[in-house]
Amino acid sequence: MDISLVQHEAEINSITRKGFGQRHLFATLGFLGLATVYMMRVNLSVAIVDMVNSTRTLEENGTEGTCPFPDGPAGETKQVHGEFNWDGPTQGLVLGCFFWGYMSTQIPAGILAEKHGGKLLFGGGIFLTSIFTLITPMAVRISLKFFIAVRVLTGMAEGVTLPAMHSLMASWIPCNERSTLGSFIMAGMQFGTVVALPLSGLLCEVNIDNGWPLVFYIFGLSGLIWFGFWHTKITDSPENHPAISNDEKEYILDHLGMQKRTKGGTPWYAIFTSLPFWAIFVAHCGNNWGFYTLLTELPTYMKSVLHFDIKSNGFLSALPYLMMWIVANVSSWIADYYRHNRETSVTTIRKTCNSVGTFVPGLALICAAYTGCNAVSTVIFLTIAVGSNGATYSGFQVNHIDIAPNYAGILMGLTNCFANICGFLAPYVVGLITTDEGSIEQWQLVFFISAGIYFVSNTFFLVFSSAEDQNWNRIVETHSTSRPRSFGSIETTSKVE
Numbered sequence: 196m197d198i199s200l201v202q203h204e205a206e207i208n209s210i211t212r213k214g215f216g217q218r219h220l221f222a223t224l225g226f227l228g229l230a231t232v233y234m235m236r237v238n239l240s241v242a243i244v245d246m247v248n249s250t251r252t253l254e255e256n257g258t259e260g261t262c263p264f265p266d267g268p269a270g271e272t273k274q275v276h277g278e279f280n281w282d283g284p285t286q287g288l289v290l291g292c293f294f295w296g297y298m299s300t301q302i303p304a305g306i307l308a309e310k311h312g313g314k315l316l317f318g319g320g321i322f323l324t325s326i327f328t329l330i331t332p333m334a335v336r337i338s339l340k341f342f343i344a345v346r347v348l349t350g351m352a353e354g355v356t357l358p359a360m361h362s363l364m365a366s367w368i369p370c371n372e373r374s375t376l377g378s379f380i381m382a383g384m385q386f387g388t389v390v391a392l393p394l395s396g397l398l399c400e401v402n403i404d405n406g407w408p409l410v411f412y413i414f415g416l417s418g419l420i421w422f423g424f425w426h427t428k429i430t431d432s433p434e435n436h437p438a439i440s441n442d443e444k445e446y447i448l449d450h451l452g453m454q455k456r457t458k459g460g461t462p463w464y465a466i467f468t469s470l471p472f473w474a475i476f477v478a479h480c481g482n483n484w485g486f487y488t489l490l491t492e493l494p495t496y497m498k499s500v501l502h503f504d505i506k507s508n509g510f511l512s513a514l515p516y517l518m519m520w521i522v523a524n525v526s527s528w529i530a531d532y533y534r535h536n537r538e539t540s541v542t543t544i545r546k547t548c549n550s551v552g553t554f555v556p557g558l559a560l561i562c563a564a565y566t567g568c569n570a571v572s573t574v575i576f577l578t579i580a581v582g583s584n585g586a587t588y589s590g591f592q593v594n595h596i597d598i599a600p601n602y603a604g605i606l607m608g609l610t611n612c613f614a615n616i617c618g619f620l621a622p623y624v625v626g627l628i629t630t631d632e633g634s635i636e637q638w639q640l641v642f643f644i645s646a647g648i649y650f651v652s653n654t655f656f657l658v659f660s661s662a663e664d665q666n667w668n669r670i671v672e673t674h675s676t677s678r679p680r681s682f683g684s685i686e687t688t689s690k691v692e
Contacts, residue, residue, distance in 0.1 A: 287626025291619030296350030305608025312431030325418030362604030481652020518582025549590025
């Protein structure tokens with residue numbers, strides 16, 4: 196190998212690893228974008244506790260199979276003066292209808308992002324999500340049907356974000372920084388949840404317009420502010436960024452681990468007959484069932500079973516997602532350490548991280564099912580269940596880019612589309628099971644189902660997953676001028692006419 200070429204690459208690596216580059220700005224704004232959009236997704240989970248009108252009778256020792264109320268004398272009736280009389284199935288419908296729209300735009304978004312770039316798609320999706328969030332209080336007060344329609348439109352707008360982001364990450368993040376920067380960006384979803392849940396609880400306590408509309412106004416406005424920065428600072432790829440240094444651009448392009456295609460269609464048959472793709476698909480579906488069961492229903496569980504007030508509910512519901520954010524970032528650093536310093540295969544890293552992120556939550560949910568009315572133990576096990584799930588961000592969550600960086604957006608669109616059926620199915624099933632919201636036995640069944648799905652889906656992932664670049668991702672371009680480019684451990688020759 197040419198010594199001067201090796202020295203040049205070493206100089207570029209040394210320069211670009213120091214300081215804050217444009218790929219770091221991309222990662223930061225991507226992180227904040229996902230944080231913002233998740234704030235607008237989960238705020239309803241807390242707000243609905245304050246929106247719904249309900250009456251409860253306090254029992255000193257609780258009725259059979261329920262926990263006692265910590266406040267007030269036995270027999271006292273407490274009224275939660277919400278504006279809307281929604282029963283359990285209706286609340287499940289309201290929480291889940293978002294995902295009808297969310298799943299509908301996944302596959303089209305992946306195709307559009309690969310063909311036309313992800314910047315406008317990602318930014319525009321969050322911009323429209325912000326607009327729909329701002330009009331939510333008006334919609335819900337007009338009619339339930341109008342509210343459901345707005346939630347579906349909100350889901351459609353937000354549905355483009357993850358496929359677009361995966362396409363952008365495949366263009367911006369070098370393969371040797373994929374676990375670290377990729378997990379950092381994706382962990383924005385947990386950071387947004389951590390901020391949204393307690394802040395929503397506090398805003399619901401404000402004595403302005405019943406409190407809960409502020410949840411939608413504040414988060415919707417934050418999305419519009421973020422869009423201004425994204426639209427002016429980010430491009431679809433480093434190749435057309437006006438402010439990036441030549442050294443950083445060359446470093447990124449030489450370490451993407453991919454060949455950008457110039458023509459040819461999507462290899463649909465190869466994708467749908469690929470076991471590594473189906474391993475990601477099954478893992479994604481199983482993870483989403485457990486994740487969305489807790490994301491949408493945890494505040495309801497905290498209120499109806501453990502009887503926390505709205506403010507405590509928000510803070511305690513956020514605690515597991517704070518842990519998840521920490522675990523996601525720590526596991527990504529550990530993954531990259533073992534990849535670089537211990538020469539561990541990427542496939543082994545993905546399977547290990549995914550197992551930590553699914554088997555541990557499954558076991559923790561089983562333990563939580565048997566804690567009964569012990570609020571401290573329940574919160575601890577639920578925090579472990581949600582928190583350890585953060586390891587999946589170095590597991591199946593970035594595996595799409597491993598097996599086919601040329602089609603990462605399309606693959607994420609496919610798996611995220613069907614996986615988010617769980618987004619509306621899980622809350623609906625919980626609503627059917629928990630006919631008596633305070634019943635410990637009914638919530639035990641909810642936890643058992645989620646744990647079982649975690650175990651089965653990750654077992655499939657362990658058997659069939661891979662982090663190897665798939666044959667159908669490799670596209671040979673025919674050009675006249677040769678230039679060798681090193682993509683991590685892969686060296687290819689690209690010819691330019």
